[in-house]
Amino acid sequence: MRFALATVVTVLPLLIAATPNTASKNTLKIPIAKHSSLVDQHGVVDIIALKSHVTSAVAKINYGFSKFEKNTGAPHPNAKPEAVGNSGSIPLTDDHGQLWFGSISVGTPAVTYTVDFDTGSSDLFLPGPNCSSTCSGHTIYNPLTSTTSKDLGGTFTLTYGDGSTVEGELYSDTVSIAGLSATGQTLGAASQYSTGFAKSQFPADGLLGMAFQSLSDYRASPVFQTLVSEGRTSEPVFAFKLATSGSELHIGGTDSKAYTGEFSYADVVLPAYWQVIMDSIQGNGHASLFSVNCIIDTGTTLVIGDTFSVDLLYSEVGGTDASDTVGEGFYTFPCNNVPKVSFTFSGKSFPISPSTFNLGPVAVGSPDCVGGIVASSIISDAPPFWIVGDVFLSNVYTIFDFGNIRVGFADLA
Incomplete structure (x- = not known):
């Protein structure tokens, strides 16, 4: 299910707009939901899904190793020597596992999207206006309707474990998490999603990576780091509560009640x-x-x-x-x-x-x-x-x- 951000999304942006200098003092939390299909309706483990999830998780990490070498010029110390320089794979193809997702907004005027918040990757991407039929049911990011979007003139291609790809164009735009806005944020507008991103498999519209820039496919600052560099957060931290109820992502601080x-x-x-x-x-x-x-x-x-x-x-x-x-x-x-x-x-x-x-x-x-x-x-x-x-x-x-x-x-x- 999706969490609707009623108070957080609709009230806080108004407060920030009225007193722009207070944006750096906010610590804001986002309700997040989970999607899981590692067990069936009887609570019995889905063996195929478990195997797929392990393969995908390891593939994502190895993919990041290749991006690290590309961006820094040096191999990651935990990368296998024979894997250095390979394109690798990212595990969002047929990911039957569990993902944590909540809402962000992108563009001007702002449009709300759900994204998987992932500390194991570094880039933000959403389905773009020319995305294939696998984007059906997802909210589409259309840069032409945003006055703050800018075409960066680049493309991106991510290779998946099953040989399929997600690809598209790179843009910059305003990206907001619970009212804290990162301006000029690089993001990908996908022109192709693999079948693993179909709504039935992947309920979120896209993915927001929260690792470091050295893993970025785009060689760009991740969203949270942009928020920090622009002084939008009271503290340069974010925190997760991942539980059966009351799960949340807290931006710019911690939730002392959690x-x-x-x-x-x-x-x-x-x-x-x-x-x-x-x-x-x-x-x-x-x-x-x-x-x-x-x-x-x-x-x-x-x-x-x-x-x-x-x-x-x-x-x-x-x-x-x-x-x-x-x-x-x-x-x-x-x-x-x-x-x-x-x-x-x-x-x-x-x-x-x-x-x-x-x-x-x-x-x-x-x-x-x-x-x-x-x-x-x-x-x-x-x-x-x-x-x-x-x-x-x-x-x-x-x-x-x-x-x-x-x-x-x-x-x-």
């Missing part, structure tokens, strides 16, 4: 992804993995790690290799005995709740359930790193601190 206690911060290793070092991972109270290099990604549902580390973790908690029943990299456990797993950042341990760790039974009536931490052989071939998605992030309040280049975690209120 968390308790202090934040535990971890410095970003390299400003590309929001990539940090996790102190340790505990299984059933025993720490078995230490100094885990991980990418914090709201655009990934699962937690994905290298084969050796994931296997070691499940050996601690009593998981069973489910390569033959679910697929390579997946593990199962008795549904009535969900493993207790915690992640530690800056000395504080954050448990993963049984409801998020347990993806659901393998089949109707099965005593075996699938774990939300999975392994990828592709990650294992590279310098080891983990992708930490919503299986963990749904249990914490997460702040992305662009000013200090760090990520912080706190307990949910």
